[in-house]
Amino acid sequence: PWNMPGLKAVGSYRSVLELLNIPHAKLIMDCVILLSVTSCLNSALYTASRMLYSLSRRGDAPAVMGKINRSKTPYVAVLLSTGAAFLTVVVNYYAPAKVFKFLIDSSGAIALLVYLVIAVSQLRMRKILRAEGSEIRLRMWLYPWLTWLVIGFITFVLVVMLFRPAQQLEVISTGLLAIGIICTVPIMARWKKLVLWQKTPVHNTR
Helix, strand or coil, X not given: CCCCCCHHHHCHHHHHXXXXXXXXXXXXXXXXXXXXXXXXXXXXXXXXXXXXXXXXXXXXXXXXXXXXXCCCCCHHHHHHHHHHHHXXXXXXXXXXXXXXXXXXXXXXXXXXXXXXXXXXXHHHHHHHHHHHCCCCCCCCCCCCHHHHHHHHHHHHHHHHHHCCCCCHHHHHHHHHHHHHHHHHHHHHHHHHHHHHHHHCCCCCCC
């Protein structure tokens, strides 16, 4: 039952295993948790390193991130992602409660921000496609009213979170991150044009 004594301390899965008289229930659950965390870490390192590699190939990240070894692995991106993970572990060692809570809380605001950007991007891209006369094969239901409804709902949730003391930090940090990205994009675009201009061969007209 949910009010079983000691349930919060040992967890529901271990409690069930112990009720079934399965030996070494704690060891079994520790192994399962270790394998699950290792799998999540492997997936996160793969995603982060491949994202850095893709950004580098597009010219949106330093070229060193696109270096690969003989096995076609972007080792520089993998090493940087691993270093960031180890840095998080070190910070979590000195302030475990604050770091874990911040990461868990901020993920919700970041997810809302991502979906908000997707909705705004859809409105913009649909307008561009119409201006170009391109055929839209997959049409969204109730467009654009449903998209505007999503934008309004996400904005309302973020505003409510902003006025809740327990969630102010994650909303403010997410907003600062978004402002930083918005300010960085024009700089990166200008840098990318400068690099392409330097790589363009100059023809002698004489």
